[in-house]
Amino acid sequence: MFMKSKILQTIKILIIFILISFNLKNIAIALTFPEEQTINITKNLRCLICQGQTIHESNSDFAESMKKYIKGELENGKTDEEIFSSLVEKYGQWIVYDPGISRNTLLLWALPLLLFLVGGAIIGKRILKKI
Amino acid sequence: MQFLEKTRKSIFSLIILVLLISSFFIFKFALQKEKIYSPNITDNQIFTDFEVIDLIEEKKINFDKVLFGKNFYLINIWSSWCEPCKDESEYLLELKNDTSIMMIGINYKDKKINALNFLKLYGDPFDQIFIDKQGTVSINFGAYGVPETLLINEDNKVLKKYIGPLNDGDVYEIKNITNN
Amino acid sequence: MIISQLGYYSLIFGLLTSILIFFNSSIQIKKNNSVISNKTTGLIGFQFFFVIISFISLIYSFIISDFSNETVYNNSHTTKPLFYKITGTWGNHEGSLLLWLLVLTGVLLGFIFKSKNEPNNYRQLTILFHQIIVIGFFVFILKTSNPFNEIFPVATEGLGLNPILQDPALGIHPPILYLGYVGTSIIFSAALASMICSHVNKSWAKEIKFWILFSWFFLTGGILLGSIWAYYELGWGGFWFWDPVENVSLMPWLSLTALLHCVVTLEKRELFKNWTIVLCIITFALSMAGTFLVRSGILNSVHTFANDPSRGIYILTFLLVLVLLSFVVFVIYENKNFVQKSEIFAWSKETSILINNWFILYFLSVVLIGTIYPIFLDVILDEQISVGPPFYNKLILPFLIPFVLFMSIGPSMKWIKTNIKIGVKSFFIIMVTLILSFVTIYYIGSKNIFLLLLFIGFFYLLLKSLDQLRQKTKNFAQIFSHTGFSLLLISILLNSFSSNEIIRNIQVGESFSLKNEKILFQKILVEKEKNYESIIGFFEILDEKNKIINLHPEIRIYNEPEMATSEASIKTSLFKDRFITINLIKDQNFFNVRYQHKPFMIWVWISTLIIMLGGLFAIFRKNKEVNI
Numbered sequence: 001m002f003m004k005s006k007i008l009q010t011i012k013i014l015i016i017f018i019l020i021s022f023n024l025k026n027i028a029i030a031l032t033f034p035e036e037q038t039i040n041i042t043k044n045l046r047c048l049i050c051q052g053q054t055i056h057e058s059n060s061d062f063a064e065s066m067k068k069y070i071k072g073e074l075e076n077g078k079t080d081e082e083i084f085s086s087l088v089e090k091y092g093q094w095i096v097y098d099p100g101i102s103r104n105t106l107l108l109w110a111l112p113l114l115l116f117l118v119g120g121a122i123i124g125k126r127i128l129k130k131i
Numbered sequence: 132m133q134f135l136e137k138t139r140k141s142i143f144s145l146i147i148l149v150l151l152i153s154s155f156f157i158f159k160f161a162l163q164k165e166k167i168y169s170p171n172i173t174d175n176q177i178f179t180d181f182e183v184i185d186l187i188e189e190k191k192i193n194f195d196k197v198l199f200g201k202n203f204y205l206i207n208i209w210s211s212w213c214e215p216c217k218d219e220s221e222y223l224l225e226l227k228n229d230t231s232i233m234m235i236g237i238n239y240k241d242k243k244i245n246a247l248n249f250l251k252l253y254g255d256p257f258d259q260i261f262i263d264k265q266g267t268v269s270i271n272f273g274a275y276g277v278p279e280t281l282l283i284n285e286d287n288k289v290l291k292k293y294i295g296p297l298n299d300g301d302v303y304e305i306k307n308i309t310n311n
Numbered sequence: 312m313i314i315s316q317l318g319y320y321s322l323i324f325g326l327l328t329s330i331l332i333f334f335n336s337s338i339q340i341k342k343n344n345s346v347i348s349n350k351t352t353g354l355i356g357f358q359f360f361f362v363i364i365s366f367i368s369l370i371y372s373f374i375i376s377d378f379s380n381e382t383v384y385n386n387s388h389t390t391k392p393l394f395y396k397i398t399g400t401w402g403n404h405e406g407s408l409l410l411w412l413l414v415l416t417g418v419l420l421g422f423i424f425k426s427k428n429e430p431n432n433y434r435q436l437t438i439l440f441h442q443i444i445v446i447g448f449f450v451f452i453l454k455t456s457n458p459f460n461e462i463f464p465v466a467t468e469g470l471g472l473n474p475i476l477q478d479p480a481l482g483i484h485p486p487i488l489y490l491g492y493v494g495t496s497i498i499f500s501a502a503l504a505s506m507i508c509s510h511v512n513k514s515w516a517k518e519i520k521f522w523i524l525f526s527w528f529f530l531t532g533g534i535l536l537g538s539i540w541a542y543y544e545l546g547w548g549g550f551w552f553w554d555p556v557e558n559v560s561l562m563p564w565l566s567l568t569a570l571l572h573c574v575v576t577l578e579k580r581e582l583f584k585n586w587t588i589v590l591c592i593i594t595f596a597l598s599m600a601g602t603f604l605v606r607s608g609i610l611n612s613v614h615t616f617a618n619d620p621s622r623g624i625y626i627l628t629f630l631l632v633l634v635l636l637s638f639v640v641f642v643i644y645e646n647k648n649f650v651q652k653s654e655i656f657a658w659s660k661e662t663s664i665l666i667n668n669w670f671i672l673y674f675l676s677v678v679l680i681g682t683i684y685p686i687f688l689d690v691i692l693d694e695q696i697s698v699g700p701p702f703y704n705k706l707i708l709p710f711l712i713p714f715v716l717f718m719s720i721g722p723s724m725k726w727i728k729t730n731i732k733i734g735v736k737s738f739f740i741i742m743v744t745l746i747l748s749f750v751t752i753y754y755i756g757s758k759n760i761f762l763l764l765l766f767i768g769f770f771y772l773l774l775k776s777l778d779q780l781r782q783k784t785k786n787f788a789q790i791f792s793h794t795g796f797s798l799l800l801i802s803i804l805l806n807s808f809s810s811n812e813i814i815r816n817i818q819v820g821e822s823f824s825l826k827n828e829k830i831l832f833q834k835i836l837v838e839k840e841k842n843y844e845s846i847i848g849f850f851e852i853l854d855e856k857n858k859i860i861n862l863h864p865e866i867r868i869y870n871e872p873e874m875a876t877s878e879a880s881i882k883t884s885l886f887k888d889r890f891i892t893i894n895l896i897k898d899q900n901f902f903n904v905r906y907q908h909k910p911f912m913i914w915v916w917i918s919t920l921i922i923m924l925g926g927l928f929a930i931f932r933k934n935k936e937v938n939i
Contacts, residue, residue, distance in 0.1 A: 046697050049275050052554040054699070057547040059877065059894045059903060061240065062276055065266025072267060089175065090273030097699025104694055108684045112706055116673040123665045127657050144642055151638070155631045160690045161609055162623045 038071050041080060044097050045087070054097060176287050181271055183261040186238055186246060194271075197259060198287065201233040203309050206281040207257070208269050210239040211249035213277040219296035223256035226302060231309045236260040237268055239277045282308065312461075315380045318368030319459035325361035325416075326449040328354055333442040336435050347431050351438065352423055358445070359416045366400075366413050369458050373400045378469050381460035382406060388471040390842040390870070398482030399472045404606060404622075405458035407485055411602070412448050414493035418522070419445070422497050426518055429510075436504035437497075443636070444496055447629045455622045474843070474869040474876050478544055484536040488560065491530025492598045495563060498522050498570075499595035502588045503637055506644045511588060516578035519591075521930065523574055526594075527567045528926040534560050535919045543879050548810070548890045548907045550915065553700045558682045559601035562675055566594040569671040572664050579726055582661060585645055586668075592637045597679075599630045609686065656727060663721035670714040677706045708765065715768040715797065719775040722789055740778060744771040755809040765804060773797035788932060792925030798918035802911040812907040818900055827855040830891075830906055843869040848893045848902065850880075864893045888912040 042056035047063045055063045073083050087095055099105045179195045198204055207223060209216040227234055236257035238246045246260075263269055272281055275294060282291040282305055290308055293301055332354045339351075369382070373396045378384045386403040387396055401410045419441045426434055452458070498519060505515045537560070542550040551557060570590040576582050603609075607623025655661045681698045688694050748766040757763075776793040779785065813825045822831040833849040845867045852860040865878035875895070882889040888909040893902045 044699070044701060046699070052552055052556075053545075053547075057545075057549060059547075059892075059905075061266060064903070065240075065270055068265045069267040069270040086178065090178075090270075092695060094695040094697055097697050098701035099696050099698050104688060104692065104696065105684075108680060108698065108702070109706070111680050112673065112677040115676045116669075116710075119669045119672060123669050127655055127662055127665070140642075144638075147638065151631065151634060155627065157687055157690050158603075158609070158627050159624060161686045162607055162620045162627070164690065 046095050186260040186262050203232045204283050205232050206235045208237045208239050208279045210241045210277045211245035215296040216278045220253040222297040222302045224254050227256045234258045237263050239263050314368045314371050315459045318365040321361045321365035328358040329446045336439040359420045362413050362416050370400045379465040381462045382458045384469045387469040395477045401485045402476050405456045408452050408456050414489050418497045433504050433508040433510045437500045440500035440503045474874050480536050480540040488533025491526050491533050494526030495595045495598045498591045502591035503640050511584045516574050520574050524930045530564050531923050553703045555682050558678045559604050563597040565675040569668045572667050576664050660724040660726045663724045666717045712768045715772040719772045740774050769797050769800045788925045788929035792922050795918045795921030802914035805911045809910050814905045816901040829853040843867045862891045864891045
């Protein structure tokens with residue numbers, strides 16, 4: 001049973017490698033349209049006057065203005081990072097949904113992963129002890 | 132071996148106990164904390180390099196050029212459809228008498244006729260008024276909606292930010308700053 | 312007036328009964344009297360009866376719009392339809408707590424009847440622990456959230472119910488969800504009791520599994536209803552937001568799911584005793600923490616009713632007391648249940664269940680940390696951050712691939728030891744998996760390797776689960792749940808990666824297009840209803856086959872309280888939902904129109920129903936051998 005899954009995984013990994021080698025060029029020329037780019041940015045912004053909605057989802061005045069503002073900034077040639085950092089400066093880190101990795105959020109990211117490793121260690125010890 | 136096991140167990144229990152009790156106190160503090168969110172943006176420079184359109188003459192001008200010649204600038208975001216804006220107009224008129232302040236109005240998502248009628252009815256406290264048809268100008272100031280008021284100094288530093296209509300206390304506070 | 316009084320005094324009598332039961336049970340335990348007398352059963356019946364009376368009184372006060380009652384005044388209005396008057400009973404803080412109490416006392420009564428074959432000292436102790444929770448909630452309600460407060464002078468009209476809560480799905484969402492939430496309380500009481508009585512064994516596992524399945528079934532249903540509501544009512548076509556309030560219902564669900572798998576091992580092999588007890592405690596603590604987080608107003612959300620800190624502090628303190636109590640019980644009695652460590656072979660069902668628990672608890676920790684970290688950061692460093700979908704996606708999605716692979720092979724593992732066989736069949740399944748995944752990836756036009764990997768994992772799980780239908784001893788509970796789960800993952804993935812949308816500000820008569828479809832804004836109609844005025848937009852959609860679809864999104868302007876809501880119009884088909892909403896734009900003649908394609912939406916609901924069906928099978932197959 002387990003052998004089966006091992007073989008299975010090997011096959012999968014092989015196929016993925018083949019795929020990657022074929023697809024490299026296409027991935028490199030990934031095009032993003034401004035409209036899509038606006039959506040990607042607004043999906044990551046909190047509508048500050050709403051309750052738990054992103055700017056993208058909200059129809060509030062604030063969200064509508066923000067969408068136009070971001071579209072304008074993109075047309076002015078600003079990059080995503082520039083837009084995010086200028087908004088964070090104005091509205092605080094609270095506006096961005098992606099907490100990112102910083103001094104403040106290091107634990108946020110590390111803690112679950114650490115727990116995963118600890119859990120794995122405990123289970124591994126329990127099973128492998130008797131082999 | 133047994134002793135080791137026991138010590139390990141009690142250390143583990145102690146850690147969990149400490150975690151539980153400290154979480155309790157953190158939640159307790161969180162409950163008593165002010166829930167209204169306002170970012171700490173005072174002392175930030177505001178961004179001024181963008182174009183605005185004058186309400187009356189409908190001429191384009193860079194906002195950087197507007198901020199010139201006074202010690203303080205009061206930026207008030209308002210609209211004719213905004214009810215609290217009506218209440219706050221008397222306070223704005225009061226602040227107009229302070230010669231060290233330039234009063235700048237940002238007319239938020241409004242129609243020109245309605246805006247002019249509003250000023251006729253409630254008085255015009257502004258030295259200059261600019262149009263913010265789409266609400267994007269207000270975002271440059273880090274605003275949420277109407278009414279909102281910013282007090283900035285000659286270095287474009289935000290001294291005060293008021294979300295919602297101004298009141299007696301706010302006017303007093305602003306006057307205190309400008310008179311010193 | 313009198314009805315309110317009746318409700319109030321019923322609550323007081325209920326509290327008195329609880330205290331009586333509590334002392335009665337303690338005396339019986341001290342006397343080592345192992346028989347549960349009719350008196351005890353009768354008292355528990357009475358307790359439930361008093362809460363029901365109180366609950367019915369509140370419903371009645373809502374129906375007759377008795378505005379001398381503060382809760383009714385704050386949350387109801389005479390022009391509301393009868394159905395929403397009734398559902399308004401639990402659509403507020405006080406009423407929802409009364410509902411909580413109703414379920415809390417109800418499950419204890421159910422437990423008494425269901426556990427007749429269990430040792431009596433264990434049952435007696437369960438009653439004792441449960442009464443601690445019951446008394447805690449009685450006091451909480453009477454002290455901080457009395458639903459029968461009177462106001463004088465009596466108003467002629469109430470303040471009304473938040474319009475977005477006036478919805479059929481949301482009307483039944485709280486009762487269903489609460490059956491799940493509060494069902495975990497009996498698991499908690501029974502776990503502590505069984506620990507003290509050294510009764511953590513096969514027979515206990517069999518007994519408690521019913522309550523685990525019960526809670527799990529209703530919690531799943533409650534979450535489903537909440538998501539459906541969010542999908543059509545919040546107006547932008549999403550159904551899961553990683554909003555703290557949703558996370559709070561997901562956390563007990565995750566730990567219940569882990570517990571469900573774990574308790575089967577206890578039942579079959581008498582393994583993982585302590586771990587099962589820990590999970591029981593965690594599950595209830597998470598349900599309570601959920602109540603705390605939602606009700607205290609510590610999170611800003613649509614669900615927050617109250618912002619009174621004293622309520623939050625009460626629940627928080629109570630929660631701490633319960634957790635500390637269970638902690639002490641656990642530390643003292645832990646060794647009593649330790650027999651000897653049985654051997655676990657690497658390739659066995661035991662291992663696969665351990666791995667299942669390992670991943671599920673990891674997911675749980677992601678959700679838990681993501682939800683409370685901002686609160687902690689705010690208190691400790693005074694910095695506000697948002698933890699949104701990007702965080703959860705990044706930490707959960709990559710781990711889903713190994714998780715579903717283990718989930719695929721787990722069910723075919725045998726207890727104790729598994730012999731490894733590879734046949735033609737497994738090769739066939741892998742080939743079909745790969746073909747399906749590539750076709751899907753091609754269909755949605757993606758070149759993302761990670762997405763492909765996800766699809767491969769999900770399809771493999773689907774096929775492996777379906778493959779079990781060919782086995783001689785079919786376990787329908789597990790087949791349904793696992794099939795449903797894989798379908799759910801596939802539909803969510805398809806839905807989020809191939810949704811399309813367009814937003815336009817247009818006037819009546821104008822049209823726009825999305826992906827070979829033409830959308831025409833024909834006209835608007837204004838209608839007056841009993842408690843709102845509605846602006847209905849008429850849209851005609853010409854799809855790629857030139858078929859006409861009509862959609863009628865609405866803007867409702869409610870009068871009490873005054874508030875505008877946007878009602879989506881949705882046309883569901885097997886492969887995609889067409890979803891349209893309109894909004895007014897200030898001071899302009901335009902409407903903001905948002906039109907979306909939401910592929911495989913209906914499959915998200917159907918697959919969740921299939922998962923629940925699996926739970927039902929497990930509940931009603933209790934006499935036969937059940938594997939998970």
